Amino acid sequence: MNDKVKSYLQIIYGYRWLCIIVGIVILLTCVWLYANRISNIDTTGIRNAEKELLHAREYNQQAVDYNQRVRNAVESSQAINERTEERINRSVELNQRTENAINRSTELTTEARADAERAKAIIRESRNILERAKERNTQSQDGATQK
Structure with a gap:
């Protein structure tokens, strides 16, 4: 029996690298299966x-x-506000010009009324002068016809 064990050991010893490689493969397979199970x-x-x-x-x-x-909306709003401000300023300026024109027109109207009153007075005075001249002319013609 001793010889039998020796012959088995010699056979295994001859294939020892094969056994080591098979053992390593089995070990790696076990590690891979364990790691794969844990990696879930x-x-x-x-x-x-x-x-x-x-x-x-x-x-x-x-x-x-x-x-x-x-x-973009804020920039557009700023541009619109600037244009609006310019138009408001222009409108204020035009209103001021209009107000000045109205004041000047009022002054001219007042002067025209004063001129019209003076013209009326001159016309009235001219009529009076004409009437007196007619009266004198009539009187002098009557006086000349009576002589």
Whole structure:
């Protein structure tokens, strides 16, 4: 029996590198199976975080777009306000000119009325002079016809 064990040991010893390689393969297979079983970690949190990050990026892009629109609206509003201010200033200036023209027109109207009153007085005086001249002329003609 001793010889039988010796012959088995000699056979195994002859194939020892093969046994070592088979042992290493079995060991690696066991480690891989164990690691694969443990690696079933729940990654739903990571996926949810990635989705939230994607949504945050989309919201951020929308916010940038809205900010650009608001900036454009503010710039447009400023331009409109400047034009409106210029038109208001022009309107105030034109109102002032109109007021000055009305005041000048009032002055000229007052002067024209005074001139009209003087003209009336001159016309009245001229009529009186003409009437007196007619009376004198008639009197002198009557006096000349009587002589």
